[in-house]
Amino acid sequence: MTSRIGVVTFPGSLDDRDTQRAIRLAGAEPVALWHKDKDLKQVDAVVLPGGFSYGDYLRAGAISRFSPVMETIIAEAKSGLPVLGICNGFQVLTEAHLLPGAMLGNNHLHFICRDQKLRVENSATAWTADFAAGQEIHIPLKNMDGRYVADARTLDMLEAEGRVVFRYVAGADEEAGAVPGVGHNPNGSLRDIAGITNETGSVVGLMPHPEHAVESLVGNGRTDGLPFFTSILKRLVSA
Amino acid sequence: MTLDTVDNATRTPDVELPWAELGLKKDEYERVVEILGRRPTGAELAMYSVMWSEHCSYKSSKVHLRQFGEKAPRSDALLVGIGENAGVVDVGQGYAVTFKVESHNHPSYVEPYQGAATGVGGIVRDIIAMGARPVAVVDPLRFGAADHPDTKRVLPGVVAGIGGYGNCLGLPNIGGEVVFDACYQGNPLVNAGAIGVMRHEDIHLAKASGAGNKVILYGARTGGDGIGGASILASETFDDAKPSKRPAVQVGDPFQEKLLIECTLEAFAEKLVVGIQDLGAAGLSCATSELASNGSGGMHVVLDDVPLRDSTLSPEEILMSESQERMCAVVEPEKVERFLAICEKWDVIATVIGEVTDGDRLEIYWHGEKIVDVDPRTVAHDGPVYERPYARPDWQDALQADDANKLPRPAGGDQLRDQVLRLVGSPNQASKAWITSQYDHLVQGNTVLAQPQDSGMIRIDEESGLGVALATDGNGRYAKLDPYHGAQLALAEAYRNVATTGARPLAVSDCLNFGSPEDPAVMWQFAEAVRGLADACQELGTPVTGGNVSLYNQTGEAAIHPTPVVAVLGVIDDVARRTPVAFQEEGQLLYLLGDTREEFGGSAWSQVVHDHLGGLPPQVDLERERLLAEILIAASRDGMADSAHDLSDGGLVQAVTESALLGGKGARLVVPDGLDAFTFLFSESAGRALVAVPRSEELRFTDMCGARGLPATRIGVVDGREEDGAVVEVQGEFSLPLTELRTAHETTIPAVLA
Numbered sequence: 001m002t003s004r005i006g007v008v009t010f011p012g013s014l015d016d017r018d019t020q021r022a023i024r025l026a027g028a029e030p031v032a033l034w035h036k037d038k039d040l041k042q043v044d045a046v047v048l049p050g051g052f053s054y055g056d057y058l059r060a061g062a063i064s065r066f067s068p069v070m071e072t073i074i075a076e077a078k079s080g081l082p083v084l085g086i087c088n089g090f091q092v093l094t095e096a097h098l099l100p101g102a103m104l105g106n107n108h109l110h111f112i113c114r115d116q117k118l119r120v121e122n123s124a125t126a127w128t129a130d131f132a133a134g135q136e137i138h139i140p141l142k143n144m145d146g147r148y149v150a151d152a153r154t155l156d157m158l159e160a161e162g163r164v165v166f167r168y169v170a171g172a173d174e175e176a177g178a179v180p181g182v183g184h185n186p187n188g189s190l191r192d193i194a195g196i197t198n199e200t201g202s203v204v205g206l207m208p209h210p211e212h213a214v215e216s217l218v219g220n221g222r223t224d225g226l227p228f229f230t231s232i233l234k235r236l237v238s239a
Numbered sequence: 240m241t242l243d244t245v246d247n248a249t250r251t252p253d254v255e256l257p258w259a260e261l262g263l264k265k266d267e268y269e270r271v272v273e274i275l276g277r278r279p280t281g282a283e284l285a286m287y288s289v290m291w292s293e294h295c296s297y298k299s300s301k302v303h304l305r306q307f308g309e310k311a312p313r314s315d316a317l318l319v320g321i322g323e324n325a326g327v328v329d330v331g332q333g334y335a336v337t338f339k340v341e342s343h344n345h346p347s348y349v350e351p352y353q354g355a356a357t358g359v360g361g362i363v364r365d366i367i368a369m370g371a372r373p374v375a376v377v378d379p380l381r382f383g384a385a386d387h388p389d390t391k392r393v394l395p396g397v398v399a400g401i402g403g404y405g406n407c408l409g410l411p412n413i414g415g416e417v418v419f420d421a422c423y424q425g426n427p428l429v430n431a432g433a434i435g436v437m438r439h440e441d442i443h444l445a446k447a448s449g450a451g452n453k454v455i456l457y458g459a460r461t462g463g464d465g466i467g468g469a470s471i472l473a474s475e476t477f478d479d480a481k482p483s484k485r486p487a488v489q490v491g492d493p494f495q496e497k498l499l500i501e502c503t504l505e506a507f508a509e510k511l512v513v514g515i516q517d518l519g520a521a522g523l524s525c526a527t528s529e530l531a532s533n534g535s536g537g538m539h540v541v542l543d544d545v546p547l548r549d550s551t552l553s554p555e556e557i558l559m560s561e562s563q564e565r566m567c568a569v570v571e572p573e574k575v576e577r578f579l580a581i582c583e584k585w586d587v588i589a590t591v592i593g594e595v596t597d598g599d600r601l602e603i604y605w606h607g608e609k610i611v612d613v614d615p616r617t618v619a620h621d622g623p624v625y626e627r628p629y630a631r632p633d634w635q636d637a638l639q640a641d642d643a644n645k646l647p648r649p650a651g652g653d654q655l656r657d658q659v660l661r662l663v664g665s666p667n668q669a670s671k672a673w674i675t676s677q678y679d680h681l682v683q684g685n686t687v688l689a690q691p692q693d694s695g696m697i698r699i700d701e702e703s704g705l706g707v708a709l710a711t712d713g714n715g716r717y718a719k720l721d722p723y724h725g726a727q728l729a730l731a732e733a734y735r736n737v738a739t740t741g742a743r744p745l746a747v748s749d750c751l752n753f754g755s756p757e758d759p760a761v762m763w764q765f766a767e768a769v770r771g772l773a774d775a776c777q778e779l780g781t782p783v784t785g786g787n788v789s790l791y792n793q794t795g796e797a798a799i800h801p802t803p804v805v806a807v808l809g810v811i812d813d814v815a816r817r818t819p820v821a822f823q824e825e826g827q828l829l830y831l832l833g834d835t836r837e838e839f840g841g842s843a844w845s846q847v848v849h850d851h852l853g854g855l856p857p858q859v860d861l862e863r864e865r866l867l868a869e870i871l872i873a874a875s876r877d878g879m880a881d882s883a884h885d886l887s888d889g890g891l892v893q894a895v896t897e898s899a900l901l902g903g904k905g906a907r908l909v910v911p912d913g914l915d916a917f918t919f920l921f922s923e924s925a926g927r928a929l930v931a932v933p934r935s936e937e938l939r940f941t942d943m944c945g946a947r948g949l950p951a952t953r954i955g956v957v958d959g960r961e962e963d964g965a966v967v968e969v970q971g972e973f974s975l976p977l978t979e980l981r982t983a984h985e986t987t988i989p990a991v992l993a
Binding site for chain 2: 018112215
């Protein structure tokens with residue numbers, strides 16, 4: 001029996017089916033979770049997918065954080081349930097205080113969709129074990145509110161504890177000039193932070209979309225996103 | 240305030256109604272009175288006036304549009320033709336695809352963000368109303384001069400609106416165009432297209448059948464947006480004290496639309512829906528009259544049950560409101576409960592507002608009184624039809640005589656080099672990445688190709704690799720010089736773009752953007768363009784499945800260039816065989832397919848270098864286009880081409896530049912015998928493509944072209960990588976480093992707009 005990984009659908013979730021496909025391609029069983037349902041259907045891990053849950057009204061992730069399913073996820077995550085938040089999912093995780101900091105509008109005020117180069121800073125989390133530390137990968141990014149911010153003390157703590165998991169680095173599209181006028185940091189995130197983790201490495205959030213880098217034919221045409229899903233699968237199988 | 244009921248209208252035949260303010264002509268109003276046998280009520284007048292408007296009734300264009308049906312080629316692919324919300328095409332393996340392009344030009348000029356956003360919303364609802372899941376959108380856009388101050392207001396707003404709405408819906412934006420020309424200064428063209436996919440058995444139509452079936456309005460509450468006309472009725476005739484200033488442009492809520500998509504598709508999946516119609520232009524007036532007139536019976540509607548955003552709305556306003564994100568479904572009584580439960584699951588408000596009757600009247604009630612009693616067909620289908628006078632303008636001869644082929648040409652390599660840089664860096668030819676990077680092209684995980692590829696391509700079956708491609712093209716400059724051939728060139732280019740990516744062209748949709756139909760010169764342009772398009776569709780075997788006409792794109796006496804935008808849908812059996820634009824590998828051989836002639840009328844070169852528009856557009860040879868398409872599809876299917884790019888505006892040098900920059904690889908070119916370097920680089924002869932052939936496939940490829948009689952000229956080789964200082968070189972003329980081309984090509988748009 002393979003591992004069951006839940007994917008939550010909030011009203012306005014967009015990349016939920018894409019995330020289910022990525023989980024399937026990695027060899028695990030995707031399980032659809034519904035925002036109004038507290039029951040996690042005995043999944044072994046959860047992904048909060050990208051999109052505009054509740055239209056991003058009020059603030060990205062601010063309403064979803066209060067949904068019935070999140071009540072259970074917040075409680076379970078605190079006792080070790082692995083959770084990955086992608087884009088809007090990352091925003092939900094910060095709103096739910098499972099991860100520190102917050103997301104603001106991109107510093108250039110535009111939606112941005114491009115291939116993005118990242119450096120894996122921490123390959124010891126539940127979702128990044130199949131990467132090598134320092135490895136550089138290309139993952140598509142698409143967001144309106146992707147600017148990660150936190151106070152200096154929090155940022156220093158994240159750095160000191162190795163909890164910065166991904167950083168935006170130069171390369172890929174901004175070298176090729178596909179989005180003129182935007183440098184290697186696509187949204188103005190502090191210290192080029194693209195993704196972070198909690199104290200135990202079980203909860204990870206990032207702005208780029210690994211589920212759009214799992215097939216050579218679609219997405220960014222690479223498979224750099226697959227290790228997210230194989231990492232958690234191996235962890236669950238060996239546990 | 241007295242309610243203008245049907246009884247009241249009968250009793251008070253002499254009451255003057257503001258039909259002129261609502262846009263009806265005197266004879267049109269008299270026709271309404273004749274149909275009803277009495278004066279209309281205020282509510283009836285509201286319905287007739289919006290449904291008989293140019294936008295809804297196609298009264299000026301109808302007599303010409305008939306040709307699309309009369310000349311339709313025999314096609315087994317067409318499942319649903321013109322007249323429904325969108326046409327439906329069989330793409331094989333049990334799948335059907337629906338697609339359509341519409342305009343949202345006028346609202347986007349008034350309020351760029353919301354105008355463009357609701358344009359996306361409207362076309363997407365047309366797609367779901369057919370029973371399909373929307374899988375992609377495209378946006379052909381035209382603006383005034385790039386450096387005009389107002390373009391800086393309109394363009395960023397339009398782009399943000401398209402992105403803000405489409406991105407939030409989770410629909411990949413895979414194509415379109417961005418064109419600048421001073422003729423669009425006061426009349427930008429914001430066209431929006433969408434594609435949807437379904438199984439054959441899931442096709443739904445807009446009809447209300449089966450007496451006793453319930454009419455359910457669901458989605459957003461009805462508000463006072465988009466009803467400028469109705470407030471005239473409300474304020475001037477019935478209640479002078481009432482506030483009447485309503486915003487004329489609707490406001491979109493993409494989140495609500497996303498919920499509407501999901502709950503509609505869930506209702507379809509459970510087979511709960513008999514008929515369905517989206518609420519767009521003319522709102523409930525349109526939905527009720529069209530559903531009723533396409534079905535077998537009549538309809539009884541209780542307007543009091545419509546959920547309102549503003550409780551002070553009058554019944555006329557409710558009927559005319561164009562509030563977004565609403566749909567109307569006809570559901571059998573025993574399935575109503577389940578339908579409402581699905582809506583509740585998605586937090587979508589749904590209300591039974593009426594039912595289908597066994598009569599033939601559309602009857603609408605308000606506070607228990609009958610305020611509408613009409614034959615719905617007279618509202619929806621029996622609108623006026625005009626044979627507008629048209630005449631070839633007297634300036635057409637002079638325009639065509641002003642031959643672009645006689646313009647001064649560059650002398651020598653240095654001037655050629657300079658003009659190449661100016662061309663690829665001009666706003667129309669420059670990279671549009673600043674714009675397209677604001678659109679999500681990845682969501683849904685099936686995007687195989689997106690802009691700036693020749694056509695967008697979406698995988699529709701993960702197992703078999705079946706996919707569809709869509710390209711939209713239009714060239715107002717060509718159409719101004721010769722509307723008949725200009726329209727054919729738009730079709731030829733879109734057809735070629737689809738084939739260049741490896742897909743087989745199947746069907747056509749169009750968005751016909753013109754000036755005022757009351758100007759005989761404009762009407763002539765329209766008539767010629769429609770005739771040209773219908774003739775060409777017949778010859779290419781691609782039926783028109785539906786489309787949209789946008790008239791009155793004109794400020795004062797100055798009309799826009801006639802701008803027929805044509806969308807061609809194609810199918811590809813395995814998307815893994817698709818051909819991209821970018822050069823793939825060094826050493827591959829570059830072949831130019833087709834004939835290159837001295838054709839510069841309407842060309843990008845004549846615009847960029849000489850600010851000139853005159854002469855004749857390139858010749859059209861549809862038989863050649865068909866042959867070229869067959870060769871390109873075969874090359875893609877059999878692995879003979881690793882990259883390909885259609886040749887259109889900007890000519891060969893534009894195509895080489897784009898393929899080189901996208902691939903990060905240079906090219907060395909040799910001017911073929913019989914051509915001069917200038918014509919080789921800048922001519923816009925139609926029916927041509929650039930193909931990169933692996934050396935191992937060269938013989939097979941040239942044999943194929945030779946056997947089929949398609950000219951294929953070896954013009955060079957892919958050579959060098961950008962990081963190693965690669966160049967685009969034309970032997971004996973000039974050499975341009977890729978980095979220099981890239982700067983020219985990619986900095987223009989951000990510099991103008993950012």
